[in-house]
């Protein structure tokens with residue numbers, strides 16, 4: 001599956017000068033919502049990502065809201081599993097809404113559209129583990145971590161993307177005077 005082609009086709013791959021959530025600057029940003037708003041593409045992505053974990057006996061899939069909600073749903077559908085999502089708490093951690101069931105020992109897959117630092121998917125993992133779930137894998141559409149993140153379970157991606165990221169003080173785009181866009 002040509003995932004990056006899908007990002008391009010749906011206008012989800014933006015080029016310019018972006019302030020990432022991590023505080024770093026980058027010439028490229030992946031706006032997965034622009035891709036996942038198309039149910040047929042979302043479904044295709046979910047099937048492809050789910051296929052990578054079909055041997056894991058997944059009971060539920062969890063993703064960090066909001067970005068991870070649709071992805072969790074389509075991957076869970078492909079795996080015949082339940083689709084959960086974790087929401088931010090006022091303290092900046094994540095929690096699972098009460099109506100979302102986790103049975104003790106449930107095997108779960110954590111998903112996030114794009115993994116850069118893995119920070120938000122880790123919070124979703126903690127939320128599911130607190131409720132008794134057992135993490136068996138982490139899946140992402142695009143891994144742009146440069147191989148720098150690990151979760152202690154299989155971590156699989158549909159695509160890997162090496163994109164330069166700069167601290168503001170060392171950003172050549174800043175030096176060139178390009179307007180910075182917050183994402």
Ligand SMILES: [Zn+2]
Pocket residue numbers: 017025026168171172173174175180
């Ligand atoms: Zn910059």
